[in-house]
Amino acid sequence: MHTFQTRSTPRLVSGPGVLGQLGECVGSVGGTHVLLVTDAGIVKAGHVGHAVGVLEEAGISVTIYDRTHENPAEADIEACRQFAEDLPVDCLVGFGGGSSMDTAKGCNFLLSNGGRMSDYKGYGLAKKAMLPFIAVPTTAGTGSECQSYAVVSRDGSHEKMACGDPKALAKVALLDPELTVSQPLKVAWLTALDALSHALEAAVCTRKNPVSALYAKEAFRRIASGIEMVLQDAALLEHRASMQLGAALAGMAIENSMLGAAHAMANPLTAKYDVVHGHAVALMLPEVMRWNREERSAVAVYLELAAMIQEPLIEWVEHVIGLAKLPDLAGCGVTREAIPELAASAATQWTGQFNPRRLTEEDFGGLYERVLGG
Ligand SMILES: [Fe+2]
CATH class of the missing domain: 1.20.1090.10 (Dehydroquinate synthase-like - alpha domain)
Known part of the structure; x- marks a missing residue:
């Protein structure tokens, strides 16, 4: 017989309209000021405006970072960290496709543990606690919302690095199918x-x-x-x-x-x-x-x-x-x-x-x- 062990999975909040529960989700992990990591296309689709409304109604402050790029590289994660470093952020929300998730997860490594993404290539290399992370996918594909890895390209070589840590896993994955209607x-x-x-x-x-x-x-x-x-x-x-x-x-x-x-x-x-x-x-x-x-x-x-x-x-x-x-x-x-x-x-x-x-x-x-x- 084989031995095995499982890894944690996020709490799932699933169903049409559950974006309305985002404030509750952030509150449940102690968040009061969210960094919402997304891309310009998602903002244009109107979803970010809706999310901000829900959060503010719950008394939660939000700062939007909408400069996520496809297949993020180390420099992209560093740019997000620099954007966030002087903000009183205590919760990250990844809002979009796999690239927004990876950028948010990657930023969490750098904000809480310092260094650069290549320092975390592998699994379990973050020593300090990380901020609570909530994943809100707007595509149905990568499954990144349920994984503890950020996939980031190494600057220069484009090597895809999988940077994982149990602390990087989302606390909540909020699955609202209405968010996937607008995807191209x-x-x-x-x-x-x-x-x-x-x-x-x-x-x-x-x-x-x-x-x-x-x-x-x-x-x-x-x-x-x-x-x-x-x-x-x-x-x-x-x-x-x-x-x-x-x-x-x-x-x-x-x-x-x-x-x-x-x-x-x-x-x-x-x-x-x-x-x-x-x-x-x-x-x-x-x-x-x-x-x-x-x-x-x-x-x-x-x-x-x-x-x-x-x-x-x-x-x-x-x-x-x-x-x-x-x-x-x-x-x-x-x-x-x-x-x-x-x-x-x-x-x-x-x-x-x-x-x-x-x-x-x-x-x-x-x-x-x-x-x-x-
Ligand atoms: Fe894949």
Whole structure:
């Protein structure tokens, strides 16, 4: 028998309109002055104005930082810290997509423990207490609201650093599906495919345990019930709610286990060809699942998931990804000649180690070739 231990998860406050409870949530963690970390698009959509109204009504002061960038780098986190350092902030709210969450979490490391983000690459390196953090996602994808890691690019090299600490985990994840209605269609597609891949990779990875398996399966069930409607731009609020909760549960699955080879193969595509993360993972996922079919433990899980949707799993995944009509690998500029370098990079990615069936650098090359060859 294996031994295992679980990690904490945030308190979830979920359902249409729960943004109205943000003041209560901040109060419950002792917050009186919030730094609300977001981006200009979310402000424009009107959500930030609504959140500020709710907080002020609860007697809580708010300062808005709306200069979050996509794929934040160390300099972006430092800019947020400098903005906040002289404010009497006692609570952070990450309000937006994964980048707002990562910037808020990263800022929390620097405000409370000093230094720079690369000092925290790894897990559990923050010595001092951190400020309470509340996550309010406006996309249904990364699951960052339920993870204790901030993903930040190293200045200069663009290396994606995972900086984790149990103290960085959100105290509350507030999941209001009404906030996801305004996300641009392309963002909805790419984040949905990312969330799907999180559930599918976490469900079979070698770090899985009975608790992460529960999260991954329920995440898959929720995501599967909403994703086709989202990809066909026909999602009702109930589909969005399903996706949002599914993405958060997938985040909990990752927090309690790991990911796999599709994420390992996606990272070099993002780093070298600027392929957006959800797109890059979606390109790789079906071939990685075919590769995993040789591993009995993965097959057992795939069969369970297939029974939930009553369709062959890999074919269904390909169908769903096809609905997004994304460019293929060649369309992203990848040529056969580039494969050795991509394979070498994929083989060094941490997440790949936890794929249920092991891959050598050569195996990664073979999978890229299969994807490229169609
Ligand atoms: Fe992902």
